Each structure stands twice: as C-alpha cells, then as structure tokens.
Amino acid sequence: MADPTSKTIPSQVQELIAVLLAEIPLLEEPLATLLGVEIASQGENSPPDERKALCEVYTESLSRFGDAAGTVGFVGLQQVVAWLRENIEAFAAQPRPLNTTEMDLLGAWSGYVEAYLSNPSDQTTCQEFVSWLQTKDWLKPLDTAQADTIGALLLTPDFTAAISFEEQSKPAREQAATAEHVNLELPKDVQPDLLEALLQELPEQSQTFAVAIQRLVANGSMDDLNIAKRTAHTLKGAANTVGIRGIANLTHHLEDILDALFKHHDCIC
Structure with missing residues (x-):
C-alpha cells in the first residue's frame, strides 16, 4: 500500500466517527448471542433455523453500520462490512457449528x-x-486484488459529502444582535439573593475572563483558553439563573466561539 497522506480529520467528521465508535458495542450483542449458540452446539449440528435467524439479526445490524460508515465517507469500511456479511451468510449455510478458529x-x-x-x-x-x-x-477470504482495492479505500476515506451535509444542516447564525438579545432588564420576579450573588461574582469573573483572553492572544496558551471557556460558561449560567438575557446571550456566544477555537486549537499561534 502507498503511504497515506497525513491530514487532520475535520471536527464535524470526528463527531460522526465518535457516533460510529459508540455503535460498535451494540454490534457485539447479537454476535455474542450467535457465538453463544455455536459454543453450546459444539460436537453436534446446531439447529439451522436458529443459526440462520441469529445470523440475519447480526448481518442486519452490520448492514446499518456499513451504510452509516459509507455515509460518513468510509467507503473502504463499508466494503469490509459487505464482505463480512457474505462470510457470515456462508457460515450460516453450513450444517456444522463454527469451529473455534472461526469464532x-x-x-x-x-x-x-x-x-x-x-x-x-x-x-x-x-x-x-x-x-x-x-x-x-x-x-x-479476500484475494490479493480485492485486498489491495479495499486497503487503498481504507487509507483514503472521502469526507467531502459528510462535511457538506453537516454544513448545510447547521442553522444560520444570526449576524446582528437585536434589542432582545442585549436586553439587561431585570425580570419582575427576580430573586434578590441571586441578583446580589451575581453582582458580587460578575466583576471578578469578568476580570478573570479578560486576563485569560489577553494571555491567549499573547501566547496561545491552551490553559488560558480553558479558563476563558469555563468563565464564560459560569457567567452564562449565573445570568440565566437571575434572568438577565443580555448577559446570558453574550456569554453563550462567547462560549461557542471559544469552543470552536478549542476544536481547532492547531490554529492558535
């Protein structure tokens, strides 16, 4: 195989990969049931109807996983799943149970x-x-030509369609703040103790945020980025609790910006 081109996987695709990884334990459940029956049938012919039914359940799960992988851009993995399904169907057609090596x-x-x-x-x-x-x-088993083809596809996933779909699915971010977005009016039912706590906390937290941002701009410290994110999150929560929508909205957007910067931290100089 040729050496793959090294590239950073986009954050949108990383999230989709995480979903695929989370599906793997779910695939193990029907396989464990199938293998359990095969182990119990060692030394005798396993019931063909039961084996066929269990294999169908497992191959259906594999098919959904393969389709999902292909949608993300892992065409090679999708072909691997199709090949695995063929082998499981061949196993199911045998009159004997699977041997230890096959399991x-x-x-x-x-x-x-x-x-x-x-x-x-x-x-x-x-x-x-x-x-x-x-x-x-x-x-x-794969022959050499099939192995070369699938190997090349495994090394060269194409995430173009997945990224395009993710971008199109995102709601458009508002570009300008309205009066409602920056409204600092106190709610009529504001709780005095919560308001007092916010007023005491706000100056210190704002100073912490400002210092972290200044340091981040100066030297690109990931520690300062995390401090800024946590501070924005804290202020957002406090403002939401009191009911001051302007502060809550501002800190919400700041947190989103910092979160995006965190995901693309390689861009920090």
Missing part, C-alpha cells in the same frame, strides 16, 4: 474496526485490518 475470527471484528476508526490514516492499522480479511480460515 475467534468473528470475535476479533470489533477490535479491528475500532482501531481503524480511531486512526484511519495509520498504514499499519490498515494493513493489519486487511491481513485479517485475507485469513485463510474465512470461507471467503
């Missing part, structure tokens, strides 16, 4: 896909993934 192969699936999604541009991880697909104990 170990199926059980290793989640580890390989998790390692790949955690670092899709890592050549060694992709090579190990493809080698697993070529293991001769599969009923339908």
Whole structure:
C-alpha cells in the first residue's frame, strides 16, 4: 500500500466517527448471542433455523453500520462490512457449528474496526485490518486484488459529502444582535439573593475572563483558553439563573466561539 497522506480529520467528521465508535458495542450483542449458540452446539449440528435467524439479526445490524460508515465517507469500511456479511451468510449455510478458529475470527471484528476508526490514516492499522480479511480460515477470504482495492479505500476515506451535509444542516447564525438579545432588564420576579450573588461574582469573573483572553492572544496558551471557556460558561449560567438575557446571550456566544477555537486549537499561534 502507498503511504497515506497525513491530514487532520475535520471536527464535524470526528463527531460522526465518535457516533460510529459508540455503535460498535451494540454490534457485539447479537454476535455474542450467535457465538453463544455455536459454543453450546459444539460436537453436534446446531439447529439451522436458529443459526440462520441469529445470523440475519447480526448481518442486519452490520448492514446499518456499513451504510452509516459509507455515509460518513468510509467507503473502504463499508466494503469490509459487505464482505463480512457474505462470510457470515456462508457460515450460516453450513450444517456444522463454527469451529473455534472461526469464532475467534468473528470475535476479533470489533477490535479491528475500532482501531481503524480511531486512526484511519495509520498504514499499519490498515494493513493489519486487511491481513485479517485475507485469513485463510474465512470461507471467503479476500484475494490479493480485492485486498489491495479495499486497503487503498481504507487509507483514503472521502469526507467531502459528510462535511457538506453537516454544513448545510447547521442553522444560520444570526449576524446582528437585536434589542432582545442585549436586553439587561431585570425580570419582575427576580430573586434578590441571586441578583446580589451575581453582582458580587460578575466583576471578578469578568476580570478573570479578560486576563485569560489577553494571555491567549499573547501566547496561545491552551490553559488560558480553558479558563476563558469555563468563565464564560459560569457567567452564562449565573445570568440565566437571575434572568438577565443580555448577559446570558453574550456569554453563550462567547462560549461557542471559544469552543470552536478549542476544536481547532492547531490554529492558535
């Protein structure tokens, strides 16, 4: 395989990858049920109807996962899932239960896909993934040409469509503040003790925020970015509790900006 081009995965895609990773434990549940039946059937023919039904449940789950991976841009992983489904269907058609080696192969699936999604541009991880697909104990192992094709796709996911969809799905951010956005009027039912606490807290928190931002601009410290984020969050919560919408809205937008900066911290000089 050729060395993959090193690139940073966009934050939108990182969030989608996190969703895929969270799905992996759910895929293990129907597989565990299937393997449990196969283990119990060692030494005798397992009931074909039960095996077929369990395999169908598992392959349906795999199919949904593969479609989701393809939507994100992992076409290679989508093809791996399609290949795995073919092998499971072939296993289901056998009159005998799976042997220990075959069960170990199926059980290793989640580890390989998790390692790949955690670092899709890592050549060694992709090579190990493809080698697993070529293991001769599969009923339908990949041949060399298939392995080369899938290996290349694994190393070159295309996130263009996913990023475009995410961008189009985002609601347009308002570009100008209205009078309501900056309204500092106290609510009629304001609680005096909460207001007093805010008035005491506001000067110190504002100073902390200002100092953190000044330091951030000066040297790009991630510690100061975290301090600024926490302070904005604290002020937002306090203002919301009291009911001063102007302060709450301002600090909410500040927190969003700092959160975006945190996600793209490589841009901080």
